Amino acid sequence: MLGHRRFSIKATHVNDPGSFDSPLMQSMEKKIKEHLNAESVIVKDASGDGRHVCIDVVSSAFEGQSAVNRQRMVYKAIWEELQNTVHAVDQMTTKTPSEAASQ
């Protein structure tokens, strides 16, 4: 399982009840990756039923953008899912490659 993740376990890491990627999580990851030309995208189901998710994105598209603009870019990619299944984003990190590397 560790090989699947690019980042080391953070203090705020959420233990997901379903440790496999559901199709919904995967399609969200794909959309974000394409929309932002992201280096890395992780969407985790935090509640086991797709209603709460955690999102970690690393993309150079975030360079120079404020926190709210970065999140808005991500939200734009997955707007549909957020209107339907996903009820809340419990946590979202939006880092540029250099910010991620320094963590």
Next chain:
Amino acid sequence: MAKLLSNAVLKGITSFPAARSSRNVLGSVYQNGLKYSTTVPSDPDTHEDFKPTNKVQGSAASLKDVVEQDVKENPVMIYMKGVPDFPQCGFSSLAVRVLKHYNAPISARNILEDPELKSAVKAFSHWPTFPQIFIKGEFIGGSDIILNMHQSGELKEKLKDISASPKSE
């Protein structure tokens, strides 16, 4: 109220029996050609301080106007789940607590009450989740962004000229 009713009776309007209290009377009374609305919102969940001055009603276009007016007129505007005194979601509760720390005057709308308003706010800010915080007409973000700004001191800067005086720790 008695005078109102007696006038109504005199003019031959029979829709307001004396037994009914003014709180439950819906609709209008015509008196001297002027229309009076006697609807009194009796929702126990909203507190006077936080209630917006006009009740939200109507089409999508006019709801957008309501949102625009909200953020323009109120230095701190939060669209949340529940009300500041009784939040119905952990994130909304967190956002309110952070904002209250600065003693700033907060205006709030409960988007759980009105699904159309909820959609209008989402369309306005291009933001899909709640709570949503606007400061001086500018969309700031959700609860995590507000918390970050509070921790970094950025929020204090933004609210400097709005709040009366920050609460001492």
